[in-house]
Amino acid sequence: MPTDKSKAGANEIAPAKGKLGIMIPGMGAVATTFVAGVEAVRKGISSPIGSLTQMGTIRLGKRTEGRSPKIKDFMPLAGLNDLVFTGWDIFEDDMYSAAGKAGVLDRSLLEQVKPFLSSIKPRKAVFDKNYVKKLDGPNVKKGKNKIELAEQVRDDIRDFKQSSGADRLVMIWCGSTETFIESGAAHKTVEALEKAMHDNDENIAPSMVYAYAAMKEGVPFANGAPNLTVDIPAMHALSKQMEAPICGKDYKTGQTLIKTILAPGFKARMIGLHGWFSTNILGNRDGEVLDDPGSFKTKEESKLSVLEHILQPELYPELYGNICHKVRINYYPPRGDNKEGWDNIDIFGWLGYPMQIKVDFLCRDSILAAPLVLDLVLLLDLAKRSPALRGIGIQEWLSFYFKSPMTAEGLYPEHDLFIQSMKLKNTMRHLMGEEMITHLGLEYYD
Numbered sequence: 375m376p377t378d379k380s381k382a383g384a385n386e387i388a389p390a391k392g393k394l395g396i397m398i399p400g401m402g403a404v405a406t407t408f409v410a411g412v413e414a415v416r417k418g419i420s421s422p423i424g425s426l427t428q429m430g431t432i433r434l435g436k437r438t439e440g441r442s443p444k445i446k447d448f449m450p451l452a453g454l455n456d457l458v459f460t461g462w463d464i465f466e467d468d469m470y471s472a473a474g475k476a477g478v479l480d481r482s483l484l485e486q487v488k489p490f491l492s493s494i495k496p497r498k499a500v501f502d503k504n505y506v507k508k509l510d511g512p513n514v515k516k517g518k519n520k521i522e523l524a525e526q527v528r529d530d531i532r533d534f535k536q537s538s539g540a541d542r543l544v545m546i547w548c549g550s551t552e553t554f555i556e557s558g559a560a561h562k563t564v565e566a567l568e569k570a571m572h573d574n575d576e577n578i579a580p581s582m583v584y585a586y587a588a589m590k591e592g593v594p595f596a597n598g599a600p601n602l603t604v605d606i607p608a609m610h611a612l613s614k615q616m617e618a619p620i621c622g623k624d625y626k627t628g629q630t631l632i633k634t635i636l637a638p639g640f641k642a643r644m645i646g647l648h649g650w651f652s653t654n655i656l657g658n659r660d661g662e663v664l665d666d667p668g669s670f671k672t673k674e675e676s677k678l679s680v681l682e683h684i685l686q687p688e689l690y691p692e693l694y695g696n697i698c699h700k701v702r703i704n705y706y707p708p709r710g711d712n713k714e715g716w717d718n719i720d721i722f723g724w725l726g727y728p729m730q731i732k733v734d735f736l737c738r739d740s741i742l743a744a745p746l747v748l749d750l751v752l753l754l755d756l757a758k759r760s761p762a763l764r765g766i767g768i769q770e771w772l773s774f775y776f777k778s779p780m781t782a783e784g785l786y787p788e789h790d791l792f793i794q795s796m797k798l799k800n801t802m803r804h805l806m807g808e809e810m811i812t813h814l815g816l817e818y819y820d
């Protein structure tokens with residue numbers, strides 16, 4: 375099947391030459407599991423399971439053509455051997471000791487990547503205890519206002535670029551969930567944001583300071599937590615202005631992943647829903663932070679919106695007009711990172727007869743999150759090299775990875791994992807000048 379590569383500009387995506395620097399605010403469970411995993415894969419100790427960019431294929435053209443290359447062979451993505459890392463944290467542990475404390479990976483695996491992990495030491499963090507009430511640490515920057523703190527982060531970025539020899543950079547937030555705030559006057563325009571940073575306005579969260587610094591350096595930014603961070607008009611504008619792609623929020627792992635797999639199935643078959651009760655126990659630092667009502671509220675908002683958007687009660691009032699949806703997270707230290715999530719789902723079928731589904735997911739949060747971090751940094755770097763993507767701001771095609779996907783103003787987010795997957799792959803095809811796949815398939819029966 376002929377493809378029109380010139381039209382979509384496949385040749386225009388700049389090649390992934392040289393090293394890609396990954397900068398991570400928050401060197402906790404997710405960040406260390408990600409970096410240790412990349413190193414283990416590079417050493418041939420392990421496989422990048424869960425990573426679409428590394429293991430996934432993409433069908434091109436008609437089903438009869440038999441073209442299904444691996445995504446990493448189809449697109450000019452950075453290779454794992456070209457990744458270099460740095461991070462910031464309020465604690466002084468290097469990545470090896472932080473990974474040990476996080477308790478996600480076995481000691482035997484950590485020992486094999488120890489020299490590499492030990493070499494990554496945290497830079498001093500931008501931190502405000504009001505935003506993460508349950509934590510306090512010594513490794514924190516000082517500055518007279520938030521603009522000055524952003525300048526210090528920009529210095530860190532330049533320093534890392536120089537010392538690591540990276541050609542390109544990406545920043546990804548793996549820091550704790552910050553307390554709930556709403557988008558307000560300080561977040562409306564870039565000017566208002568900068569003024570608020572000068573004035574040390576309390577509505578500027580630490581994550582915003584990092585994101586602002588990254589974008590001012592033209593560096594793409596992904597937000598793995600549910601905090602507002604870049605989901606405010608000022609950051610959308612700055613992202614376009616600086617051609618620094620952004621995406622978020624909140625990695626789609628665990629219970630929400632399962633929810634966005636099951637709910638589209640119910641809707642596709644017109645099965646009704648009375649209620650969905652979700653509860654979790656987890657004992658890692660993330661769980662401790664979420665024990666604070668402010669941080670939990672941020673997470674809860676992110677988790678609750680999912681069902682409403684997938685099920686569209688306004689279109690199906692009889693099926694989904696009266697759903698009782700509850701989400702609970704309980705901090706229970708003995709579990710560590712090995713969370714358990716229960717779902718009780720009250721559904722109804724033909725003539726309204728009720729049924730129940732129970733899900734008990736013994737999951738490992740950071741094991742599910744780490745491959746998402748890898749895919750996001752590689753795809754954001756690609757977006758920065760793509761003339762079609764680098765100036766558009768929010769990268770909605772990366773919704774696949776998030777619990778609470780960011781969209782242009784006025785658009786509702788697409789939560790259905792299967793629509794998200796189709797959107798992601800069609801964007802890849804489009805970027806590379808391949809035909810999009812509609813799954814119509816009538817041509818096979820001509």
Ligand SMILES: NC(=O)c1ccc[n+]([C@@H]2O[C@H](COP(=O)([O-])OP(=O)(O)OC[C@H]3O[C@@H](n4cnc5c(N)ncnc54)[C@H](O)[C@@H]3O)[C@@H](O)[C@H]2O)c1
Binds near residue numbers: 401502580625
């Ligand atoms: N694990 C998952 O499956 C998952 C899924 C979705 C979202 N998330 C989010 O990802 C984030 C990281 O999760 P985790 O399990 O690694 O948590 P974690 O508590 O193990 O790590 C977070 C780290 O961020 C540090 N930190 C806090 N504020 C900071 C700041 N201002 N600057 C620099 N460092 C800061 C903390 O000291 C900690 O080391 C959390 O916000 C979590 O809600 C995780």
